[in-house]
Structures are given as C-alpha cells and as structure tokens.
Amino acid sequence: GAVVSQHPSWVICKSGTSVKIECRSLDFQATTMFWYRQFPKQSLMLMATSNEGSKATYEQGVEKDKFLINHASLTLSTLTVTSAHPEDSSFYICSARAGTTQETQYFGPGTRLLVL
Amino acid sequence: GQNIDQPTEMTATEGAIVQINCTYQTSGFNGLFWYQQHAGEAPTFLSYNVLDGLEEKGRFSSFLSRSKGYSYLLLKELQMKDSASYLCAVRPQGSYKLIFGSGTRLLVRP
Numbered sequence: 001g002a003v004v005s006q007h008p009s010w011v012i013c014k015s016g017t018s019v020k021i022e023c024r025s026l027d028f029q030a031t032t033m034f035w036y037r038q039f040p041k042q043s044l045m046l047m048a049t050s051n052e053g054s055k056a057t058y059e060q061g062v063e064k065d066k067f068l069i070n071h072a073s074l075t076l077s078t079l080t081v082t083s084a085h086p087e088d089s090s091f092y093i094c095s096a097r098a099g100t101t102q103e104t105q106y107f108g109p110g111t112r113l114l115v116l
Numbered sequence: 117g118q119n120i121d122q123p124t125e126m127t128a129t130e131g132a133i134v135q136i137n138c139t140y141q142t143s144g145f146n147g148l149f150w151y152q153q154h155a156g157e158a159p160t161f162l163s164y165n166v167l168d169g170l171e172e173k174g175r176f177s178s179f180l181s182r183s184k185g186y187s188y189l190l191l192k193e194l195q196m197k198d199s200a201s202y203l204c205a206v207r208p209q210g211s212y213k214l215i216f217g218s219g220t221r222l223l224v225r226p
Contacts, residue, residue, distance in 0.1 A: 032212055043203060044159070044216045093158050097212055104149075105214060107158040 002028050004096050006108035013084055014116055021079045021111045023094030029074035030096035034105065035067075038091040050077045084115045118142045120217035122204050127223045128194055136189045136202050136220045144209025150178050150189045151203040153219070159203055162189065191222075199224045 003026040013019050023033055032051050036044040048058045048069050056069035068080040077096075081088055091112050095105040119141045128134040140148070147166040151159035163171055165180035165187060177190040189202055201221050205214040 034213060036216075043219045044205075046213055046215065049211075049213050091156075095214075104161050104164060105212075106161070107151075110156075110158045112156075 002096070002098060002104075002106040004030075004094065004106045004108040006092075006094055006111050008111060009109060010112050010114075012114045012116065015085050016083055019081045019084055019113060021081075021092055021094075021113075023077045023079070023096070023108050025075045025096045025098075025106075028096075028098045030077075030098060031074065032097040033071060033077040034095045034097075035069060035077075035079050036093045036095070038093060038110075044093060047079075081113065084113070086115045089113055089115045118206065118208065118215045120204055120206055120215060122202075122217040122220045124218070125221045125223070127225060128191075130194055130196060130224055130226050132194050133190065133192050134194060134222065136191070136204075136222065138187045138189070138204030138217055140185050140187070140204070140206050140217075142185075142206050142208055142215065145182060145206065146209045146211070147207040148178075148180055148187050149205040149207070149214060150176075150187075151205065153201045153203055155200075162202075194224050196224050196226070198222065 005024045007022045035047045047062045048056045050056045050069050050071040052071045058064045071077040093110040095107045121139045150162040153159040163178035170179045175192045180187045201219040203219045204217040
C-alpha cells in the first residue's frame with residue numbers, strides 16, 4: 001500500500017519559535033496533500049488542502065500566516081507553525097491523495113507538537 | 117454546512133458483532149470513508165462507499181444509504197486489537213477533502 005511519512009514524529013519547542021513539519025509520499029506521487037490537527041480525544045480537523053505548485057486552501061478559522069504550507073513537489077509538503085504558542089500544541093497529521101484514480105487518502109504517522 | 121454524527125463510545129465483547137452508526141448532513145456528497153485509529157497513531161483506511169449498499173472486506177463491512185444520509189460499519193468476530201476509535205468521514209461534492217465525525221471509541225472486552 002501507499003506509504004506516507006512525517007518528520008519529525010515528536011517536537012518540543014519554546015513559545016515563539018517556528019516549527020517545520022515535513023510530509024512525504026514515499027512510493028507514489030501525491031497530487032494533493034491535506035493537513036489535519038487533532039486535539040486529545042477529539043477527531044481530526046482539516047486545516048488546509050495543499051496542491052502541488054499552487055497556494056494552499058485553508059479551512060475557515062485557520063490562519064494562513066500562522067500555518068504556512070508549501071507543496072513544492074509531488075512527494076513533499078511542509079507545514080510551518082510560525083511563532084508557536086502553547087495552544088498550538090497538538091497532533092498534526094498529513095494525508096496524501098495519489099491521483100484521479102485513487103479515492104483513498106493515506107495518512108502519515110503524525111507529528112506531536114508540544115510548545116512550552 | 118456539514119454535520120456528521122457518531123456515538124461517542126461503544127463497548128462489545130470479544131467474538132461478538134458490533135455496528136457503529138454514522139449519520140451525515142452535507143452540502144453535496146461524494147463518498148463516505150471509515151478509518152480506524154489507535155490511540156496516538158494516525159488513522160488507517162478501512163472502507164469507502166460512494167453507492168448505496170454493503171461493501172464487505174473480511175471481518176469489516178460498511179453500508180451506505182445516501183437517501184437517508186446514513187452509514188454503518190459492521191465489525192464481526194471482534195478481537196481485542198479492534199479496540200480503537202472509528203472515524204466516519206464524508207467527502208463533499210467537488211472536493212477531495214474529508215470532513216471527519218467526532219469518532220466512536222470502541223472498547224472490546226474479554
């Protein structure tokens with residue numbers, strides 16, 4: 001099956017710093033990648049849709065200047081949490097869609113962010 | 117807007133059958149997905165329904181009724197490892213994004 005990786009798996013940072021999370025599709029080209037956030041005991045909340053070579057589409061209520069998304073290639077998307085604060089502490093998960101014939105989104109293992 | 121409802125928690129016995137329901141109200145519909153998520157891990161794909169009816173895949177089956185805005189995930193011959201959260205997600209028309217329900221935490225007891 002399709003494999004999606006994320007790096008890092010864990011990150012602890014000080015308040016005010018920026019954190020970059022990478023999402024890679026390892027064995028397929030991902031025309032679209034999605035970024036989700038999940039707080040404890042809650043479901044996944046879609047943050048943004050990332051298409052290769054174009055600007056990301058953000059969901060309502062998600063600050064595009066705080067959560068910078070770059071989808072520079074068909075196998076890599078990055079999410080940068082700028083000036084992170086403790087309330088940004090969460091589980092960030094990416095998913096990737098292979099193409100027009102693939103209906104399934106494949107999820108990465110997630111990145112747990114703790115902002116002190 | 118979108119609204120997806122699932123029971124918060126369910127408990128079942130090892131070896132039994134459990135049905136997890138999901139109702140949805142969305143502005144357009146282009147498929148319903150079920151994912152399994154163990155604590156602290158990413159979701160894994162279980163099933164996809166876009167037409168009415170039952171899709172069977174091993175111990176897991178998923179049903180969809182578009183007219184009723186209703187789906188269920190049926191788990192047979194429950195095993196302890198099936199204890200997890202089960203997420204229902206709908207794909208709106210004209211988009212590839214997924215809108216997730218709040219998830220159902222299933223506890224399988226011996």
